[in-house]
Every structure is written in C-alpha cells, then in structure tokens.
Amino acid sequence: MSNIPYKTYLEESEMPKQWYNVRADMKNKPAPLLNPGTHKPMTAEELSVVFCDELVQQELNDTDAYIDIPEEIREFYKMYRPSPLVRAYCLEKALGTPAKIYYKFEGNNTSGSHKLNSAIAQAYYAKKQGLKGVTTETGAGQWGTALSMACAYFGLDCKVFMVKVSYEQKPFRREVMRTYGASVTPSPSETTNVGRKILAEHPGTTGSLGCAISEAVEVAVGSEGYRYVLGSVLNQVLLHQSVIGLECKAAFEKIGVKPDMIIGCAGGGSNLGGLIAPFMGEKLRGEADYRIIAVEPASCPSLTRGKYAYDFCDTGMVCPLAKMYTLGSGFIPSPNHAGGLRYHGMSSTLSQLYDDGLMEARSVEQTSVFEAAQFFARTEGILPAPESSHAIRAAMDEAIKCKETGEEKTILFGLTGTGYFDMVAYQKYNDGEMTDYIPTDEDLAKGFAGLPEI
Numbered sequence: 542m543s544n545i546p547y548k549t550y551l552e553e554s555e556m557p558k559q560w561y562n563v564r565a566d567m568k569n570k571p572a573p574l575l576n577p578g579t580h581k582p583m584t585a586e587e588l589s590v591v592f593c594d595e596l597v598q599q600e601l602n603d604t605d606a607y608i609d610i611p612e613e614i615r616e617f618y619k620m621y622r623p624s625p626l627v628r629a630y631c632l633e634k635a636l637g638t639p640a641k642i643y644y645k646f647e648g649n650n651t652s653g654s655h656k657l658n659s660a661i662a663q664a665y666y667a668k669k670q671g672l673k674g675v676t677t678e679t680g681a682g683q684w685g686t687a688l689s690m691a692c693a694y695f696g697l698d699c700k701v702f703m704v705k706v707s708y709e710q711k712p713f714r715r716e717v718m719r720t721y722g723a724s725v726t727p728s729p730s731e732t733t734n735v736g737r738k739i740l741a742e743h744p745g746t747t748g749s750l751g752c753a754i755s756e757a758v759e760v761a762v763g764s765e766g767y768r769y770v771l772g773s774v775l776n777q778v779l780l781h782q783s784v785i786g787l788e789c790k791a792a793f794e795k796i797g798v799k800p801d802m803i804i805g806c807a808g809g810g811s812n813l814g815g816l817i818a819p820f821m822g823e824k825l826r827g828e829a830d831y832r833i834i835a836v837e838p839a840s841c842p843s844l845t846r847g848k849y850a851y852d853f854c855d856t857g858m859v860c861p862l863a864k865m866y867t868l869g870s871g872f873i874p875s876p877n878h879a880g881g882l883r884y885h886g887m888s889s890t891l892s893q894l895y896d897d898g899l900m901e902a903r904s905v906e907q908t909s910v911f912e913a914a915q916f917f918a919r920t921e922g923i924l925p926a927p928e929s930s931h932a933i934r935a936a937m938d939e940a941i942k943c944k945e946t947g948e949e950k951t952i953l954f955g956l957t958g959t960g961y962f963d964m965v966a967y968q969k970y971n972d973g974e975m976t977d978y979i980p981t982d983e984d985l986a987k988g989f990a991g992l993p994e995i
C-alpha cells in the first residue's frame with residue numbers, strides 16, 4: 542500500500558479564504574439571464590426585486606476571479622469543513638483496479654449534502670441586507686434542509702415550497718426542516734396564484750421543481766422584507782461551491798497528487814461546477830489538462846440530449862430566461878425515476894463549458910446507479926445519496942476500464958451526500974422493483990416544443 546493516507550484533511554487555517562469564480566477565466570462567458578418580457582439582459586435593479594443585493598452582484602460578476610469569503614461564513618464553515626478527501630482503497634481493492642480513486646465527501650453535516658456551502662452564504666447576505674426572511678423550493682429536500690439550518694443560524698424566517706411527491710414520500714425530511722424552524726408547504730399549493738393555476742390545469746399533479754420555484758418567487762416578490770434564494774443552477778451557487786474544488790486542490794497538493802479525471806453528478810450543476818472550478822481554471826488558462834465528466838440520469842438527460850437554448854427556469858414562467866442545455870421547462874421525468882437530479886435545465890456556466898468542448902457528459906440508468914451505490918456502501922462504508930451515486934457509477938466504470946487497459950489513472954469524484962432519506966428508493970432497488978425508463982425522442986420533443994422563441 543502506498544503512503545497516501547485514507548483521509549487527507551486540511552487544517553482550519555488552510556481553508557480557502559476566497560471563492561474562485563471560473564467565469565473570470567472563460568473566454569466565452571455564460572450567456573446573460575434575460576428579462577422574460579423584453580428579452581433584454583436582466584439588470585441588477587431588476588434582479589434585486591427577486592434576489593439579495595450582494596448575490597445579484599455575484600451573479601453578474603464575470604470578471605473577478607476571486608471573491609472574499611466573509612469571516613462569518615468561514616466561521617460557520619468551520620463547523621463541518623474542511624471536508625475530507627478520501628482515498629478509496631477499499632473500493633479499488635474490491636474492483637481490482639490499478640486506478641487510484643479519490644472522493645471528496647460533502648455529506649458530513651446534518652443536511653447531508655454540499656448544499657449547506659451555498660445556503661449559509663445566501664442566508665448571510667440576506668441577513669446583512671436586513672431582510673426578514675427568504676423563500677425557496679426544495680425537491681428531494683436537501684436544499685430546504687440546508688437552508689433551514691442556515692436561516693436558524695442567522696435568525697431568518699424560511700419558507701420552503703416542497704415538491705408534493707417528496708413532501709408525501711419524505712415526511713422525515715420535512716420534520717428536519719420544521720425542527721430548524723422553517724415552514725414547509727407542499728407544491729403546487731392553494732396559497733399562491735401560480736399554484737392555484739397549475740392545480741386547475743393539472744389536477745392531481747405531484748409537482749415539480751419548476752412549479753415550486755414559481756410559487757416561492759411569487760411569495761418572495763409579494764412579501765415585504767423577503768427575497769427568493771435558489772440552491773443550484775445560478776452562477777452565485779457555483780461560486781460558493783468552489784470551496785469544494787479549492788479544498789480538493791489544496792489537499793492534493795499536500796500529498797503531491799494530481800488527478801487525471803474529475804467526475805461529478807449533475808442536476809443543476811452546482812456541486813460539479815464547484816468541484817471542477819479551480820481545475821477548470823487551470824485548463825482554461827492552459828496550465829494543466831484534466832478530463833472532466835458530468836454524469837446525469839438517463840431519465841433526465843439535459844446535457845446529453847437537451848438543446849442549448851434560452852428557456853424558462855420555472856414552470857410558471859415568472860423567472861428570468863437562462864441559456865442552458867435544457868429539456869424544456871415542461872419536462873417532468875417519468876414517475877419511476879428515483880435518483881434525484883430531476884431539474885430540466887443545467888447551469889449556464891457548465892452549459893457553456895460543455896458547449897465549448899471543455900468537459901464531457903454521459904448519462905447512466907438508475908438500476909446501474911443503485912448497483913454502484915450498493916457496491917460503494919458495502920466497500921467504503923458510506924451510504925451514498927442516489928444523486929452522488931451517479932458519480933460513483935462513472936468513477937467505477939472508469940476504474941474498471943483501467944483494469945482492462947492496465948492504466949494507473951487517478952480519478953477524483955464528488956461524493957455529494959448521504960442517502961438516509963432515500964430509503965424508499967433503496968427499498969425498491971433491494972426488492973428488485975426498480976426499473977429504468979429512457980425517454981423517447983417523442984417524449985423529449987414535447988418538452989422542446991415549449992421552448993420560448995428568442
């Protein structure tokens with residue numbers, strides 16, 4: 542066995558003091574958000590009706606490569622960061638691969654995922670602006686939980702619209718959020734105009750992220766002292782998540798290792814964008830090269846089968862338009878989909894990087910994702926979130942390829958969270974009842990038909 546430790550931790554004093562903004566090094570900048578009425582780029586003034594002022598500045602900042610992490614946020618980070626960079630010795634051995642596999646584990650906080658990295662930043666800026674509270678949506682519940690924790694820390698009110706199917710399937714998630722003081726409303730609900738409209742058009746709908754976003758935005762805009770916050774997709778969220786990649790890079794430097802390949806799951810793109818940020822920066826500046834792979838569900842394949850176009854970010858079409866790889870805002874994954882990562886679009890930063898050929902994307906089917914999750918749990922001991930398991934699947938596949946070719950590649954993947962609230966999905970897999978569904982071209986055509994003409 543080599544002298545690389547199982548876990549590489551940074552000292553608290555070695556934690557990043559600045560976030561890294563990859564847009565500063567991109568030649569082709571991500572396309573701007575557009576006003577859905579005028580189709581002109583959203584101004585800071587327009588965005589500040591919906592979002593906190595400082596976050597608007599971060600959203601629009603394509604030039605500053607480094608942005609200071611406020612001391613208050615660093616103090617909070619210290620409760621659960623730096624997160625470990627783990628050498629997956631047991632997984633390597635079980636696979637019999639010459640590849641060296643590392644993962645960055647972001648599930649070591651109560652919310653169980655990386656989402657807390659941005660939640661605490663967004664809550665901090667809301668507090669600093671003197672707001673009373675924030676509204677948001679949550680799907681599987683990790684973002685809502687993270688935001689509830691962050692709002693409790695800063696004494697902010699937190700209103701969460703939770704996709705109805707998750708609200709019903711994950712009562713414990715809901716109770717965690719309520720324990721931290723958030724109010725949780727199943728979406729679509731009768732409490733908003735857009736919710737009532739969606740319910741009238743689609744009675745019995747189990748909801749979607751796009752729909753919950755519309756409700757949360759409506760409440761934020763209509764309530765004095767409130768703003769809306771979002772846990773993925775936006776530039777600002779990728780910025781906050783760069784703490785993951787920066788810590789990885791520092792930890793690798795400590796042990797004198799350089800990854801060949803960086804793999805992450807992609808829902809809206811925040812963990813992947815954060816994990817790859819400093820490595821992509823080196824690639825953009827021509828200082829180093831890495832293979833970067835985004836992994837998405839075959840049932841919600843926005844990068845691998847989507848269109849690169851301006852689209853609505855939400856079902857109610859109240860949010861700005863974003864240019865991204867998208868399946869159309871009306872796309873809803875098939876009901877048997879259990880693995881998360883169900884947003885119809887993708888971060889516009891990652892979309893641009895992908896379109897420029899700077900990263901790859903692949904899709905994987907959910908039974909093979911859960912097979913990888915189970916293998917990982919049995920070898921490395923951590924019960925992974927289904928979302929994270931997309932990255933595990935791809936990392937294992939690459940390691941198995943190395944076994945065939947004899948190459949000793951160094952693979953890094955993002956282990957974004959734990960799967961304790963996903964046991965209904967695990968149960969389906971364990972009972973042999975999980976199925977795969979890959980949308981047909983006709984299924985996808987329906988979503989594309991709803992793309993706005995810009």
Ligand SMILES: *Cc1c(COP(=O)(O)O)cnc(C)c1O
Pocket residue numbers: 653654655656683684772773774806807808809810811812813882926928929957958959
């Ligand atoms: C939300 C979530 C994701 C996907 O979101 P991204 O913005 O694409 O990172 C992945 N893993 C876990 C555990 C999550 O909670």
